[in-house]
Amino acid sequence: MATEAQDLVTVQDEVGRDVEPKTRKGRRSKRALLDAARVVFRERGFAHARVSDMAAEAGMSNGAFYRYFKDKHDILMALLSELSEEMYEFSRVPWQPGDPKHSVRESTLRYMELYRDNADLMRVEIEVAQTELTVHEVWRESRAMFFKRIARSLRRGQKEGIVRKDIDPDLAASLLGGMTEHYAYLQYVLKDEPQGSPKRLAEQISRIWANGVYLTDEE
Amino acid sequence: MATEAQDLVTVQDEVGRDVEPKTRKGRRSKRALLDAARVVFRERGFAHARVSDMAAEAGMSNGAFYRYFKDKHDILMALLSELSEEMYEFSRVPWQPGDPKHSVRESTLRYMELYRDNADLMRVEIEVAQTELTVHEVWRESRAMFFKRIARSLRRGQKEGIVRKDIDPDLAASLLGGMTEHYAYLQYVLKDEPQGSPKRLAEQISRIWANGVYLTDEE
Amino acid sequence: MATEAQDLVTVQDEVGRDVEPKTRKGRRSKRALLDAARVVFRERGFAHARVSDMAAEAGMSNGAFYRYFKDKHDILMALLSELSEEMYEFSRVPWQPGDPKHSVRESTLRYMELYRDNADLMRVEIEVAQTELTVHEVWRESRAMFFKRIARSLRRGQKEGIVRKDIDPDLAASLLGGMTEHYAYLQYVLKDEPQGSPKRLAEQISRIWANGVYLTDEE
Amino acid sequence: MATEAQDLVTVQDEVGRDVEPKTRKGRRSKRALLDAARVVFRERGFAHARVSDMAAEAGMSNGAFYRYFKDKHDILMALLSELSEEMYEFSRVPWQPGDPKHSVRESTLRYMELYRDNADLMRVEIEVAQTELTVHEVWRESRAMFFKRIARSLRRGQKEGIVRKDIDPDLAASLLGGMTEHYAYLQYVLKDEPQGSPKRLAEQISRIWANGVYLTDEE
DNA sequence: GATGAATGAGCATTCATTCAT
DNA sequence: CATGAATGAATGCTCATTCAT
Numbered sequence: 003m004a005t006e007a008q009d010l011v012t013v014q015d016e017v018g019r020d021v022e023p024k025t026r027k028g029r030r031s032k033r034a035l036l037d038a039a040r041v042v043f044r045e046r047g048f049a050h051a052r053v054s055d056m057a058a059e060a061g062m063s064n065g066a067f068y069r070y071f072k073d074k075h076d077i078l079m080a081l082l083s084e085l086s087e088e089m090y091e092f093s094r095v096p097w098q099p100g101d102p103k104h105s106v107r108e109s110t111l112r113y114m115e116l117y118r119d120n121a122d123l124m125r126v127e128i129e130v131a132q133t134e135l136t137v138h139e140v141w142r143e144s145r146a147m148f149f150k151r152i153a154r155s156l157r158r159g160q161k162e163g164i165v166r167k168d169i170d171p172d173l174a175a176s177l178l179g180g181m182t183e184h185y186a187y188l189q190y191v192l193k194d195e196p197q198g199s200p201k202r203l204a205e206q207i208s209r210i211w212a213n214g215v216y217l218t219d220e221e
Numbered sequence: 222m223a224t225e226a227q228d229l230v231t232v233q234d235e236v237g238r239d240v241e242p243k244t245r246k247g248r249r250s251k252r253a254l255l256d257a258a259r260v261v262f263r264e265r266g267f268a269h270a271r272v273s274d275m276a277a278e279a280g281m282s283n284g285a286f287y288r289y290f291k292d293k294h295d296i297l298m299a300l301l302s303e304l305s306e307e308m309y310e311f312s313r314v315p316w317q318p319g320d321p322k323h324s325v326r327e328s329t330l331r332y333m334e335l336y337r338d339n340a341d342l343m344r345v346e347i348e349v350a351q352t353e354l355t356v357h358e359v360w361r362e363s364r365a366m367f368f369k370r371i372a373r374s375l376r377r378g379q380k381e382g383i384v385r386k387d388i389d390p391d392l393a394a395s396l397l398g399g400m401t402e403h404y405a406y407l408q409y410v411l412k413d414e415p416q417g418s419p420k421r422l423a424e425q426i427s428r429i430w431a432n433g434v435y436l437t438d439e440e
Numbered sequence: 441m442a443t444e445a446q447d448l449v450t451v452q453d454e455v456g457r458d459v460e461p462k463t464r465k466g467r468r469s470k471r472a473l474l475d476a477a478r479v480v481f482r483e484r485g486f487a488h489a490r491v492s493d494m495a496a497e498a499g500m501s502n503g504a505f506y507r508y509f510k511d512k513h514d515i516l517m518a519l520l521s522e523l524s525e526e527m528y529e530f531s532r533v534p535w536q537p538g539d540p541k542h543s544v545r546e547s548t549l550r551y552m553e554l555y556r557d558n559a560d561l562m563r564v565e566i567e568v569a570q571t572e573l574t575v576h577e578v579w580r581e582s583r584a585m586f587f588k589r590i591a592r593s594l595r596r597g598q599k600e601g602i603v604r605k606d607i608d609p610d611l612a613a614s615l616l617g618g619m620t621e622h623y624a625y626l627q628y629v630l631k632d633e634p635q636g637s638p639k640r641l642a643e644q645i646s647r648i649w650a651n652g653v654y655l656t657d658e659e
Numbered sequence: 660m661a662t663e664a665q666d667l668v669t670v671q672d673e674v675g676r677d678v679e680p681k682t683r684k685g686r687r688s689k690r691a692l693l694d695a696a697r698v699v700f701r702e703r704g705f706a707h708a709r710v711s712d713m714a715a716e717a718g719m720s721n722g723a724f725y726r727y728f729k730d731k732h733d734i735l736m737a738l739l740s741e742l743s744e745e746m747y748e749f750s751r752v753p754w755q756p757g758d759p760k761h762s763v764r765e766s767t768l769r770y771m772e773l774y775r776d777n778a779d780l781m782r783v784e785i786e787v788a789q790t791e792l793t794v795h796e797v798w799r800e801s802r803a804m805f806f807k808r809i810a811r812s813l814r815r816g817q818k819e820g821i822v823r824k825d826i827d828p829d830l831a832a833s834l835l836g837g838m839t840e841h842y843a844y845l846q847y848v849l850k851d852e853p854q855g856s857p858k859r860l861a862e863q864i865s866r867i868w869a870n871g872v873y874l875t876d877e878e
Numbered sequence: 879g880a881t882g883a884a885t886g887a888g889c890a891t892t893c894a895t896t897c898a899t
Numbered sequence: 900c901a902t903g904a905a906t907g908a909a910t911g912c913t914c915a916t917t918c919a920t
């Protein structure tokens with residue numbers, strides 16, 4: 003009876019910032035600021051983004067920003083947390099057993115889509131991670147989740163006898179996962195090297211994986 | 222082919238900045254500022270680096286900076302030009318014909334060393350590239366040189382019949398080069414994933430390359 | 441004579457603030473805010489106290505504050521009025537005739553206790569009095585009441601022949617009253633100079649009053 | 660040979676604030692800011708003083724202020740340090756031996772003058788000391804010096820047999836010094852109680868010191 | 879009565895850049 | 900060439916106060 007909903011999250015600082023809004027209107031405003039921040043970060047990068055831009059983009063006053071966030075660093079962290087959650091969901095889905103080449107192809111495609119849809123945030127994350135420890139950490143963690151998932155699958159493959167034994171699963175996971183991640187970065191963040199559709203790309207990647215890592219029946 | 226690193230250096234503006242100083246003292250001062258800037262960039266990143274920090278680090282006055290550089294951005298570009306030259310030298314050395322696996326291993330090792338010795342600048346380059354077009358371009362070019370060299374070697378390999386024909390040399394170069402680059406980045410810039418010595422790493426990479434890309438006589 | 445403490449209370453403005461609340465709940469809320477304000481003033485001083493702190497401390501919303509008080513200054517005045525009333529009560533009690541030394545001792549003790557119990561408000565009063573005329577005035581008045589009471593007693597003593605005639609009662613009252621007041625301030629507000637219990641202190645003060653410091657040839 | 664003048668003071672923070680100016684012009688500017696700050700503090704008190712007021716009063720830009728001081732708190736401390744020095748000089752002069760009444764009178768007069776000439780700073784010091792620990796400490800120290808000097812003199816008097824033995828020198832010094840200090844405060848800061856010229860005041864104080872107030876039956 | 883969201887004036891602060899010496 | 904003082908635009912941030920619900 004006594005214990006109610008508000009007991010749950012609600013981490014606030016002395017001045018009452020970072021509060022989980024209590025009214026519908028409040029929640030809408032916080033969301034509007036998050037969305038606005040994303041737009042501003044996309045357009046200007048972190049270094050050149052101004053708090054006042056975000057407030058304006060959200061159609062609110064300057065002070066309103068500070069009801070919900072401590073500063074621009076804080077709102078970035080909030081956005082990155084949301085992104086992390088998505089990445090986590092992706093990483094939880096285990097690889098399909100059976101045809102590993104197909105699994106790699108599917109997984110790569112899905113990852114590319116995820117990266118593409120969040121390329122704006124990825125860019126800011128990378129920009130800031132060079133400098134700010136907290137962001138660096140968030141980034142490191144989501145990368146680690148991704149790599150672990152690959153390592154897990156490689157290890158299972160070694161047990162099943164379809165992955166070479168002379169491969170270190172963790173190191174190879176870093177290399178292969180990094181290869182994918184980096185390519186996505188080149189494509190969707192830097193918009194560099196636009197050779198090849200996602201499908202063709204997934205095909206090539208799975209080919210390199212397959213013949214570099216997996217013992218195929220061709221051998 | 223046309224684009225060469227040294228094009229980027231020594232542009233002078235009408236106020237006479239960025240000129241190669243006439244006197245010995247002038248040259249020494251400019252050098253001191255460049256070195257100081259590198260230290261400051263390393264310690265604080267680009268966004269948080271102050272012109273006054275660099276002057277102080279170089280043991281010079283605030284105003285002295287502006288005799289030699291237009292602003293913070295300008296001195297960064299000067300540093301990156303120097304780095305570009307090194308990368309250019311690296312990319313010019315063609316791969317040894319003959320044993321491709323050995324070639325990959327050697328080349329990877331050498332690249333890793335280069336990256337490690339310039340990790341501080343690489344970090345700033347990456348930070349700023351997300352935001353500033355000019356830096357983005359410099360970075361893109363040095364990456365392109367590196368990738369082209371790999372593509373060149375793959376194409377030659379295909380002619381010689383030691384590289385699979387179902388590989389797109391350019392795309393594969395991006396993927397494999399990116400894999401190496403990204404790993405170096407993780408190691409030396411982010412200081413993440415410290416699994417494995419450079420040697421062991423080069424070994425694993427060449428193994429993945431070899432069995433993923435090259436038709437070996439082992440098959 | 442004319443000026444009495446309760447004149448300062450219960451002024452209402454046209455918006456209806458500072459009114460004595462009609463309902464029981466209203467009265468309770470106002471009291472809660474007053475108590476909360478006292479806590480906040482004690483903890484942060486006037487300059488750093490925030491209206492929102494007081495509301496929070498009282499467990500009420502930000503807006504609620506303004507139903508009862510015009511601003512931070514207003515709620516301080518309300519608190520000081522309450523304090524004034526206490527001081528007024530203290531000053532009304534006349535000194536016991538007869539043994540003056542005993543009278544001084546008793547009176548000093550009682551004053552010290554009063555000061556100690558309200559040291560938090562005294563501190564804020566002193567802080568703000570340096571700057572705000574209204575508070576300065578309130579303070580001046582309560583001091584004046586205290587001093588007048590001493591002067592009254594000195595004058596009576598002169599008539600009775602137990603107080604030196606070469607003493608100016610008003611000036612001496614300021615000096616001696618100020619001595620007491622100041623010592624209380626050092627003790628209870630600044631928590632400085634913790635030499636001596638209240639009792640010992642009262643003893644010393646009455647001795648100085650009674651006899652002075654130097655041994656004169658009159659003795 | 661190597662050790663030169665600049666080794667001496669020169670405490671600077673990371674950004675180079677609080678520097679002892681190196682040129683004549685710089686020294687003049689810093690002085691101008693200090694003087695301006697004093698004016699502003701006098702006119703508005705600490706809480707309402709603005710950094711921009713001080714800059715304007717000194718005829719300088721906003722930013723110039725920050726070359727020499729961290730914030731308004733910092734410039735206040737600088738002013739108070741200067742004041743402390745003066746108080747220190749005052750406290751170093753020992754009391755004349757011989758006629759103690761004359762000594763008290765002279766000393767009181769001198770102290771009153773000092774207080775009067777610095778009443779503006781004293782007011783701010785008192786305002787801020789209620790809240791800020793650092794200022795509180797500075798204030799406490801100058802008071803302590805003053806009190807110690809009196810205690811010293813009382814103790815010497817006890818040895819010489821001209822001061823009552825039943826007086827605790829330290830406690831009495833607090834009380835008597837506090838009496839003087841407090842009266843000066845009432846006179847020059849609060850401009851209260853304007854009964855009596857400095858001379859008459861000094862006379863009364865020395866009388867109270869010397870003889871006490873009540874004619875006791877001991878006489 | 880009460881809530882909490884929103885506003886915006888008010889100030890502080892930083893730092894690239896210019897300038898007099 | 901070099902110095903360091905001065906400038907001022909650009910922003911950040913706080914908090915008293917009002918308002919819709």
